[in-house]
Amino acid sequence: MKTTSLDRDRVRELFDLQGSYNEATGGKFSEDPYPIWHRLRSEKPVHPGTVHELTGISEPLMFQGLPYPDREHFSVFSFEACNEAFRNPRVFASSPEAVDIDPESGSLVHNSMLSMGGVQHRQYRSLVQPSFLPSNAQWWIQNWIEEAVQLLIDGFVDDGHAELNVDFCAAIPVLTITGSFGVPIEQALDIREALSRDKQKIIDILAPIVAARREEPQDDLISVLVQAERTDESGTTQRLSDEEIYTFSLLLLAAGSGTTWKQMGTTLTALLQRPDVLDKVREDRSLLRAAIEETLRWMPTDPMFSRWVTEDIEFYGQDIPKGSVVHLCVAAANRDPERWERPDEYDITRPTKSTLAFGQGAHICLGMHVARGEMTVGINALLDRLPGLRLDPAAEPPRLVGMYERGATAIPVLFDTK
Template identity: 40%
Template sequence: MSDTDIPHLDFTTPQPYPTWARMRSECPVMHNDGSDWDSRVTYSISTFSDAEKVMRDWETFSSSVNAEVIGQYMGDLILAMNGPEHRQYRNLVAHAFRASALDRWDTDVVVPLIHQLIDKFQADGKADLVAQVTSKYPVQVICAIVGVPLEDFEQFHQWAEEINTGPFDHERGMAASRNMRAYLEPIVEARRTDPRDDLITDLVTAEVDGEKLTDEKIYGFLRLLLPAGAETTFRTMGNALTALLERPDELARVTADRSLVPEVIEETLRWETSVPMISRISAKDAEVGGVTIPSGCPVSVLVGAADRDETRFDDGEEWKLGRPTQTHLAFGTGPHQCLGMHLARLELRTGLNVILDRLPNMRLDPSQPAPVIEGYAFRGPTAIPVLFDV
């Protein structure tokens, strides 16, 4: 194969799936020479079985690479820890995501918030579901759960975005990181003496084997949680709504039979996750899919590509209901599997059900451009203009 025939990784393309499909068939473990981003040789993994193998083998494929880039803006980062340190830290924070907490959040937080957002435009007969619902709803949920005042959610959303885009604008990313900590400090201190029913209280009081979280770990976790909770679920919800609105027959079927909503969510996560790529670094020489990866190479696990692998999912490029039940990798797998996945599923389930209940005969607005799911590191539509009956 000549160089020009090799699929080319373009991190700026809004539509990477065609290249990822070629990678799966032509070079499933792709070697990339140093780029503007990284002078090191890197590897990209695109099939389901290889992606699963890399994510589960934390001793060979370390998460420490996450400290290099996003760790600068977030501080002590669970996503960058490995082995016993990660396990102990995860046990401390996982308590806050237990199933019993989720039930309470659904009735006290999630349901009221989605209704309040829809109340604001239901009488209009039209809306942009991104601007008016999806971009606001998960960030409000995470603020309420963490225990910061809801009226500050827009400020939090801005910090979350600036921290996430820190690699493109270092000063802005660092300023957002400092400002978020300065804002959170008095709240964290107050919870130490006056515990409440919120996640900050859970974090300051959590104890495993007599060990408590250090301040650096508390702020590191809170700085991750806002972007992790706000930037991901919001886009996945937009992707699910786009899938349904583009298929009016399926939208009608799901509206009439809500037992299909969980399947809509899982199929959307498989087909168009909002986080299609995660990072590792080889801690020793390794072999994946017959390719030797030397120690010290960054490895991109393309979970979006893996979840369309035709050897596991027939017509993997298509969104369709009625597939045989198969796990997907949208929440990762292995020790770092998404801590917020139950909350994300809950927000998606409640959010989609309430939208279907309250916006009857919802359809794409023919006078506006149709939604387009786009992006490389984060994927979602920028607008979903709809009409509905009032």
């Protein structure tokens, strides 16, 4: 793996939260939405309307469950109500309609496990879930994460300064997930750019890799998918088709290269803006896990997940008709004072409680343990190799921005060189 192939200007373009790539999700939103979300939650758990409309954004935005102008929309802001919806997939489905996968149709690549439910979802998820269990975190760390992290730091360790958000945080998940697929590093950014614009281009990159792994499996994720077997309703055991592998790959690429970098940048921002907390973490690395979990609670990078209502329901005082889209504002739920004391305060010493940052229920984030591994290895390495790490006082400080994809702007830092 050689980071010299990474075009840093192109990385900045693709990962700029306020750039054109993220504008459709509200990347230019720079206000603090939490006071409004607090007010909405205190009024009632469920409101008619979308999260961004209720927050004061009038222009249409796109995200999971949006825009769907022909459907009624409702937004949920309390922890209890969001958690209940996550755990009731029969009523709050992850797809606007039932998904029947027909590998022969060639249309599978337009769907994913996110759209499946029930037995089908459990069956497909079970094929790859072992690779993402906490017990396999070291497989990811040793094969891809550690190498990517160290090589990235090698690129600026002698400079005494760096911009950590794009030059470090953004690159780690891209290199990790594409590396696990056996994709050459020079094509990593091609895949990132194509994710929302040209999925066929990604399939064209993956096709020869899949074919090669069928001939000779290696120790990577595509080989896991190639060798995975599932049993259909008739009891026949068969391996995944190429189309099914492409579907898994597109889902994992989208999830693996999009959210973790923003969450890592937010964690670094929270620590760098609190030098006393950063010093404690530097001195006692066992506190890093608490810092990461607190950031997931305090500022999840995906503040909303959507679900489609399959039947008429009265939900926390709100009548919601069948066919509506319900938006679960997990960011507001993660600061619910009914569950956490002083919820707006960033406190790494608070008692640990589960949050909704990765969702809950059957569709809880498959890659959450890999994401935690990337953040843990990355931040530990920065603290190990960059003594005196601190924000650059002469540069514009990082700000947390975005509506449906929240994260930090540039994180300019200084550090001591040997």
